[in-house]
Amino acid sequence: MRLKEFWHRLGSPRWFYQMSGPWQLGFTVAAGVLLLVGIIWGVAFAPPDYQQGNSFRIMYVHVPTAILAQSVYMVLGAAGVLLLVWRMKLADMVLQTMVPFGLAMTALALFTGAVWGRPTWGTWWVFDGRTTSTLVMLFLYFGLYALRQAIPRPEAAGRACALLAIVGTINIPIIKYSVEWWTTLHQGATFKLTEAPAMPIEMWAPLLVNVIGIYCLFGANLIANLRNEILRREQATKWVRELVARPLT
Amino acid sequence: MFDSFQAFLDMGGHGLYVWLVYGSAVPLLVLNLMKLRRARRQLLRELKATQAVLDDATHAT
């Protein structure tokens, strides 16, 4: 069965390395194009919001990074399960390489959220539903990063981070709900894929382009980091030695 | 759409905040994309170097 075979093949890093070459190129190009179009469209051509004026344009950076930050943590949680249950080497590499990326995305989301808050709510930082749960997620990322540094042996560090990522993923909805419950200041989610957008189409379209673009960026980062990690870990093997011997592609 | 470049910069008074965000986010994204390519090239160079050291060692013994 196609999926079963794909699943089995994922076990061998070499197959992933060869398969992922074109994918990475595709993601990188897509990310570049989509983000370029999306940002220019959002900054220059989208109509100003009747309440917030032009400051709402920050949304075109803030919302994609915030959504991606949560998705990256879910990916880490899933990688944790794959590592602990099926002992997949790739999952260990995902956990090792993508934590800094998630950390950067969360920090960027928090920074842009704070800057957006200044004109709209009058203060740089307010502890409301969305900002607090993103801040807590920043601490969860720090926890993963610190645990990785603290444990000397790579295999043990991998498994410990996998377990922490799973525990964190289970807690994120609880934290999210309890923080939302605690505050009602933050307006409802501006971007829900399920029901109709809360704003006119010409405002909503660039946001969609940006979100897809930033996910492509995540894809490009993920595959690039995995490929580098595969080379680093398998450098003793024959196929890597041959690949390295070839002139720089 | 903005009627003049000046209005584009001013952003109806919110220019500081909008450009603070885009000024920080866009360079970061561009750097990230470039870093992907540079990291791979640097790793290959590094592996080539360790490769060379290993080969010398095996020849020497």
Next chain:
Amino acid sequence: MFRVQFHREWLSMMRSRDEVLNPLVFLFLAVTLFAMGFGGDAKVLGEFSPGIVWVLVLLANLLSLEAMFRRDFEDGSLEQMVLLADPQFLPVLAKITAQWCVTGFAMTLLAPVVALMLNMPVSALPTLMVCLLLGTPALSLVGAVGAALTVGLRRGGVLLALLVLPLYLPVLIFGVSAVVDVMAGIDTVAQIYWLAAISMLAVTAAPFAVVAAIRISVEQT
């Protein structure tokens, strides 16, 4: 299996009484610090007392986590516990229960004294104790996962706080809001149910995570 492990923990704790009392003494010490910090104005202190009590309960719990597996890890009996036990989570659950009795449960009993020191109205005390009773098991259970993960590390203390405190947030939020609502006369059934639900989830899930964490930490030696 549960009774034997609990009995062993209890004996071990009773013989190292200082380890047990330190977090409780810390609770009172920190309360006085807060009172000094707020300038002793009774009305202000009373208003903030729910938040102060809950945050200090969290921190006292955190202090006691460090010693939870430390002794058994250093003398090697932690790996024996994992190797010998048939249902592996049972001795771990017993160990966490023993730790809860000495920290969470003890703090629930001491809470009225602490709350009155902070000038919390007496009417809020029963709710405070019920919430502590329901909330502290979750603290011990989730904390045990962090403790098991960092037991093999030399300077695991700060890392333990970094790993565990974000996960303590839901208990803090529902606990504080329950007491605040009671002081304002609002019904607090929702928060109590939430605290009970979180503790139930922790009881069912955390022991297995702790066993996995112990297995990971035990490899270090």
Next chain:
Amino acid sequence: MFWCDALSEPLLTASGLACTRDRLSLFQDLNLTLHPGQCIEVHGPNGSGTSTLLRALAGLFPDFDGEVQASPALYLGHKPAINALLTPVENLRWYCRMGGSDADVAAALARVGLDHRLTSPCAELSQGQQRRVSLARLLVCERPLWLLDEPLTALDIDGHRVVHDIVVEHCASGGAVLCATHQSLGWQDATILRLG
């Protein structure tokens, strides 16, 4: 040589074991079968992976290639694995219940020559005596397979004799022992496996 009825189910089979520690290969495709009544001594200089091998077989160390099937085992590590605050009797009673048996604790202590110090906490015992309490643990839990990592450390001559006797006795009663040690137990029936 050692007698063993090849028909009986082996207590421990390890095939194709390989383990590397920071890119240094400790051992490669190591095969090992342990039948009831058999004792294998693993000899090897420090850092040659004897402890790692034992921990891998006990299931405490998962980072190795190859397959291990082992019946329930007792693992004796470098650390005595007894709680210093509890008395020897309390420690052994805990091991009894954990191992699911109700052997006579005092008899086990007497067997390792410790009967007269039953009430003082283990912290007050000497290093050698703590090792003996740890050895008594082997007698208390009835498990066929013993994995001993340098049991002779911190033991005097009499201690060596005790270890030798309980190993011989255990093998005679159908158990099996895998022992990593620098000094041989002195039992001529044991086979030697050299590492490193």
